[in-house]
Amino acid sequence: MNIEDLKSRVKSGGYKITPQRKAILTVLLEHRGCFISVEKICEETRKIHPEINITTVYRNLDIFENLHIVHKIFIDEGVSRYDIISVDAHHHHIICKGCGKTEVIEFCPLGDLVGLAEEKKFTLTGHKIELYGFCDKCKKKNDGAGK
Amino acid sequence: MNIEDLKSRVKSGGYKITPQRKAILTVLLEHRGCFISVEKICEETRKIHPEINITTVYRNLDIFENLHIVHKIFIDEGVSRYDIISVDAHHHHIICKGCGKTEVIEFCPLGDLVGLAEEKKFTLTGHKIELYGFCDKCKKKNDGAGK
DNA sequence: TTTGGTGCAAAGCGTTTGCACCCGC
DNA sequence: GCGGGTGCAAACGCTTTGCACCAAA
Numbered sequence: 001m002n003i004e005d006l007k008s009r010v011k012s013g014g015y016k017i018t019p020q021r022k023a024i025l026t027v028l029l030e031h032r033g034c035f036i037s038v039e040k041i042c043e044e045t046r047k048i049h050p051e052i053n054i055t056t057v058y059r060n061l062d063i064f065e066n067l068h069i070v071h072k073i074f075i076d077e078g079v080s081r082y083d084i085i086s087v088d089a090h091h092h093h094i095i096c097k098g099c100g101k102t103e104v105i106e107f108c109p110l111g112d113l114v115g116l117a118e119e120k121k122f123t124l125t126g127h128k129i130e131l132y133g134f135c136d137k138c139k140k141k142n143d144g145a146g147k
Numbered sequence: 148m149n150i151e152d153l154k155s156r157v158k159s160g161g162y163k164i165t166p167q168r169k170a171i172l173t174v175l176l177e178h179r180g181c182f183i184s185v186e187k188i189c190e191e192t193r194k195i196h197p198e199i200n201i202t203t204v205y206r207n208l209d210i211f212e213n214l215h216i217v218h219k220i221f222i223d224e225g226v227s228r229y230d231i232i233s234v235d236a237h238h239h240h241i242i243c244k245g246c247g248k249t250e251v252i253e254f255c256p257l258g259d260l261v262g263l264a265e266e267k268k269f270t271l272t273g274h275k276i277e278l279y280g281f282c283d284k285c286k287k288k289n290d291g292a293g294k
Numbered sequence: 295t296t297t298g299g300t301g302c303a304a305a306g307c308g309t310t311t312g313c314a315c316c317c318g319c
Numbered sequence: 320g321c322g323g324g325t326g327c328a329a330a331c332g333c334t335t336t337g338c339a340c341c342a343a344a
Contacts, residue, residue, distance in 0.1 A: 017343075058335075080334085
């Protein structure tokens with residue numbers, strides 16, 4: 001997936017290609033594999049398009065979410081984070097609590113759980129499996145600091 | 148677990164027993180098994196102690212979380228929800244998207260995932276498995292409404 | 295040219311904080 | 320009586336909205 005693919009998906013969604021949108025998409029591609037905060041996205045986008053306003057970033061992330069270009073999550077209270085969707089199949093995540101780095105797990109261990117849910121008369125519509133921890137880099141940093 | 152147990156846990160945590168705290172704990176017990184929002188907790192608590200302020204509810208839920216009496220989650224953007232902890236062992240949840248009703252799953256299918264995480268050089272510190280769906284009651288309600 | 299997109303400022307909303315008063319122990 | 324607890328109001332931080340101007344197609 002590259003910037004041209006993304007631009008054509010935005011276009012075929014009925015949206016115009018503006019320099020702001022191009023810049024945000026570029027940033028998202030550069031940070032593929034991390035759930036980064038809106039504030040960080042805005043900051044990074046300003047390196048490409050200095051005049052962009054955070055309102056525009058919010059509005060466009062919302063559009064990109066509807067176009068299934070990004071995935072939005074709430075790890076922390078009160079902050080939304082986004083990552084570009086690079087795997088179409090059903091999958092889960094390992095998320096670094098240090099830097100937000102994300103690895104995709106394509107395996108899903110859900111079989112037995114579905115049976116349990118049915119026993120409890122729940123009709124499942126979705127599920128979320130998230131593993132938290134520290135990636136190699138953050139672990140080394142923390143070990144060094146003694147915490 | 149009953150209200151007396153909870154009161155003694157609050158007391159031995161070094162906190163006083165006030166009518167407000169008693170009322171919030173009572174509400175939490177009555178809603179055991181649901182992740183309910185702070186606003187709902189406040190509303191319900193007012194049926195017992197009409198003058199309680201939402202600030203007090205926030206402050207005490209925070210204390211109860213530190214005492215491991217309640218579990219806080221963020222299902223929705225911008226709203227925290229709490230449920231009283233009734234199972235001490237490691238476990239997961241099935242959460243009804245209709246009413247917030249929660250069932251505990253004591254089984255954890257994580258074995259294979261831990262191996263995958265290690266391959267990717269992640270040091271795991273925790274994980275969350277949440278299944279979303281509709282409980283029996285909400286499903287019937289939705290079926291009736293045609294949606 | 296036309297209509298959607300953007301920037302700015304203000305509003306919204308859940309949550310937290312400051313402070314004077316209150317009350318459990 | 321002391322020190323933590325509460326209510327109220329104001330502040331906070333992230334997000335959304337209203338509106339006039341701008342620019343992609």
